[in-house]
Amino acid sequence: MNKKLICIAGILTTLYFISIFSYADIFDNAQRLFNDIYGKFVAMSTAAAGVGVGVGTFMKKLSMGRQEKIEMGNKVIKDSIVAWAVLNALGLILNFVGNYTR
Numbered sequence: 001m002n003k004k005l006i007c008i009a010g011i012l013t014t015l016y017f018i019s020i021f022s023y024a025d026i027f028d029n030a031q032r033l034f035n036d037i038y039g040k041f042v043a044m045s046t047a048a049a050g051v052g053v054g055v056g057t058f059m060k061k062l063s064m065g066r067q068e069k070i071e072m073g074n075k076v077i078k079d080s081i082v083a084w085a086v087l088n089a090l091g092l093i094l095n096f097v098g099n100y101t102r
Contacts, residue, residue: 052080
């Protein structure tokens with residue numbers, strides 16, 4: 001009798017947890033988590049791009065007329081802006097593709 005009661009309790013517990021953690025909830029939670037991570041990622045990439053542009057500007061200003069330092073400052077600025085645009089575009093592309101996979 002105890003084995004039957006334990007078995008029934010186990011089945012009911014399993015069914016209860018399946019109803020709580022349904023697949024739709026899992027995907028909704030994953031989507032919310034992805035959006036939260038993407039928001040933080042955009043904020044960090046924006047700050048990093050700002051630092052890169054600032055460093056490139058200081059390199060240009062403190063070059064004392066040396067052409068190779070000016071060119072290196074321009075390259076740092078350009079690379080920072082391109083990297084920022086690519087990183088933010090990846091998130092937009094993933095969101096666009098995610099809309100069609102539902």
